[in-house]
Amino acid sequence: MDILWQRLIKSLLIAVTVVVALVILYFVALDYLYVVLGGVLVGGLYALAALGLALVFGVMKILNLAHGSMMVLGAYLSFWFFTLYGIDPFISVVLVIPILFLLGFAIEYFLMDKVATLTAHQPVLVAFGLMVVLESLFMLLWTADPRGLVLPYSGARLTVGGLHISLTRFVACVLSVVGLVCLAIIMNRTLIGRAIQAVSQDFKAACFVGINARRMYQLAFGIGAAFAGFAGSLISVIYAFEPTSGLAFVIKALAVIVLAGSGRISGLIIAGVVLGIIESVGAMIIGGGFKDAISFAVFLLVLLLKPEGLFGRRG
Amino acid sequence: MLEVRSLNVYYGNIQVLYDVSFKVEKNELVALIGSNAAGKTTLLDTIIGWLHPKSGSITFNGFRIDHLPPHKVVELGVSIVPEGRMLFPALTVLENLMLGAFTRSARKKIQENLEKVFEIFPALKERKQQLAGTLSGGEQQMLAIGRALMANPTLLLLDEPSQGLAPIIVTKIFSLIKELNNWVTILMVEQNAYKALKVASRVYILENGRIVREGESQELVKDDGIRKAYLGV
Numbered sequence A: 001m002d003i004l005w006q007r008l009i010k011s012l013l014i015a016v017t018v019v020v021a022l023v024i025l026y027f028v029a030l031d032y033l034y035v036v037l038g039g040v041l042v043g044g045l046y047a048l049a050a051l052g053l054a055l056v057f058g059v060m061k062i063l064n065l066a067h068g069s070m071m072v073l074g075a076y077l078s079f080w081f082f083t084l085y086g087i088d089p090f091i092s093v094v095l096v097i098p099i100l101f102l103l104g105f106a107i108e109y110f111l112m113d114k115v116a117t118l119t120a121h122q123p124v125l126v127a128f129g130l131m132v133v134l135e136s137l138f139m140l141l142w143t144a145d146p147r148g149l150v151l152p153y154s155g156a157r158l159t160v161g162g163l164h165i166s167l168t169r170f171v172a173c174v175l176s177v178v179g180l181v182c183l184a185i186i187m188n189r190t191l192i193g194r195a196i197q198a199v200s201q202d203f204k205a206a207c208f209v210g211i212n213a214r215r216m217y218q219l220a221f222g223i224g225a226a227f228a229g230f231a232g233s234l235i236s237v238i239y240a241f242e243p244t245s246g247l248a249f250v251i252k253a254l255a256v257i258v259l260a261g262s263g264r265i266s267g268l269i270i271a272g273v274v275l276g277i278i279e280s281v282g283a284m285i286i287g288g289g290f291k292d293a294i295s296f297a298v299f300l301l302v303l304l305l306k307p308e309g310l311f312g313r314r315g
Numbered sequence B: 001m002l003e004v005r006s007l008n009v010y011y012g013n014i015q016v017l018y019d020v021s022f023k024v025e026k027n028e029l030v031a032l033i034g035s036n037a038a039g040k041t042t043l044l045d046t047i048i049g050w051l052h053p054k055s056g057s058i059t060f061n062g063f064r065i066d067h068l069p070p071h072k073v074v075e076l077g078v079s080i081v082p083e084g085r086m087l088f089p090a091l092t093v094l095e096n097l098m099l100g101a102f103t104r105s106a107r108k109k110i111q112e113n114l115e116k117v118f119e120i121f122p123a124l125k126e127r128k129q130q131l132a133g134t135l136s137g138g139e140q141q142m143l144a145i146g147r148a149l150m151a152n153p154t155l156l157l158l159d160e161p162s163q164g165l166a167p168i169i170v171t172k173i174f175s176l177i178k179e180l181n182n183w184v185t186i187l188m189v190e191q192n193a194y195k196a197l198k199v200a201s202r203v204y205i206l207e208n209g210r211i212v213r214e215g216e217s218q219e220l221v222k223d224d225g226i227r228k229a230y231l232g233v
């Protein structure tokens, strides 16, 4: 209970600081406030993108390089549902999530499971191969043209206290946070979640208490893919994407994880928001074309200067 | 209840168990004594399904279990207290115990078994919210046994329960094991031959992957060869 209170107070303090900073910006530099707000909104999405990758890494110790391509797949599926059937991406996301879950489950079941018993770096190569395969598939199905979704309400804005906020970005951010909280509940409050945690702490011990550890790997990989698809759907309403966008996405997700230093969900949210702000402020200063380069630079700088991240422990 | 026949177990090309056969009857407390690297852990790992034999068979209540994975073997009613305890250090005592009752059959009896475990190990009840990694060695061993009991086993496998514990604690653990035998069949693997011979009804001796002796404990304690090799007298 005590730990919970401490964490609550800590989060409240951070929230208050952020609000105070925003209020100051409001009066001092309105331009910058918009940039920062944009960063905050996109930060939720970054955290969501990082979540699935962190889960798979935490449980299976596999760096799933195909995670970004799975996000792109989620984006293309949303695009398909919208252009072929006119289904709004905020609705079709409930289809994209289970589709990606099944895909992830199947990939682990038929592919990763078979190579996991070989050497340690084999699964990473498989993930890399998967990324290449997915990219080619996207090219085949949807061509190399950049795609984006233009919804009837794409230009809509929310106006709060004289501030205009993009409706789609706001909804995407809220849904991201909902997704993050859902996963936290699954992991901490359900039997399956606790079993997945047990497997990640000690594989052999988990087997010995009667957990089907390989099944938990399949579930974890499926959940990771489902969350990639979730993030991808949300991205499709905000950004343009193309078959090869996956690499930039996975690097961004990695940057969030490295910055957070732990797979804890609160840490990922804060790191996502921090990265979002750094990126949008940086883009304003040196130009929008450098956005991806900025997250890559953050990734490298954190590794160089503070390898334990914001919330991790050294060693 | 458990019958192991002509078991040959390998790690890759290296054979570790040679033609191992033995039996555990219902309600018995059987000890398997062997020195370092005799193959004791390998044997228990094979029974629980972590390893699979190259040849030979393991039957439990008439079922062949030698090709089942651990979660299936546990579901059938075999439970293990592994070497080095293998707790989930970042989880609390209570969470460790709850994970012990993961199988479907164990979940049905979770409250009943939890009360039983807390009755046998009152120290665990006092510390149920403490992280497992912060318990003392003796408490950790109790938790490992408690977690195994939560699986509602009919056969309990114990891998060196005395390992790394102070002499007083060792005595305590062994008397607890003797008590546990009132409601569960036990197969215990030990290096501490003196203590094992004291609590077990029957004993097998494993040397370099082979069973070299077997017999009633009372009879083996009197044996000169055993006294010299294992009891240091």
Ligand SMILES: Nc1ncnc2c1ncn2[C@@H]1O[C@H](COP(=O)(O)OP(=O)(O)OP(=O)(O)O)[C@@H](O)[C@H]1O
Binding pocket: B011, B014, B016, B034, B035, B036, B037, B038, B039, B040, B041, B042, B043, B083, B191
């Ligand atoms: N994973 C493994 N791969 C290869 N060889 C192994 C492996 N585990 C154990 N061995 C070898 O198998 C033999 C038996 O080991 P085992 O752990 O079963 O012995 P033990 O009787 O439990 O010993 P101890 O009393 O030290 O626990 C040893 O020679 C050991 O080196």
Ligand SMILES: [Mg+2]
Binding pocket: B040, B041, B042, B083
């Ligand atoms: Mg051993």
